[in-house]
Amino acid sequence: MDVSVSALRAELKQWIEAARTGEDVVITERGIPVARLSGIESADLLTRLERDGLLTPATETRPPARGGDKAAAKGGVSDLVRRLRR
Structure with missing residues (x-):
């Protein structure tokens, strides 16, 4: 759903509620x-x-x-980076 900056300012509470219910609100400026x-x-x-x-x-x-x-898998990326730097 698109809304202009001026309409967003005038009806901010309504647009926040729309976002809260899961709607993506796209804010536009001059379209x-x-x-x-x-x-x-x-x-x-x-x-x-x-x-x-x-x-x-x-x-x-x-x-x-x-x-x-499994012990080797616990190290993660940081251990991998250390091994590659050697």
Whole structure:
């Protein structure tokens, strides 16, 4: 739903309520989109990217760490970076 800056100022409470219910409110200035108002619950980045077609969910499960060693998997990215820098 699009709303101009002037209408947003005049009816701010109404637009906040629309965002709270999950509606994305696009704020325009002279017809050009400049910002988006969205509710906290609807602001989940992964959900938005999937909805917009920019991200697709994984279709396969993640492979185990090399050799199945769970201790190696606990280190995460920081341990990987340290190993690569050696």
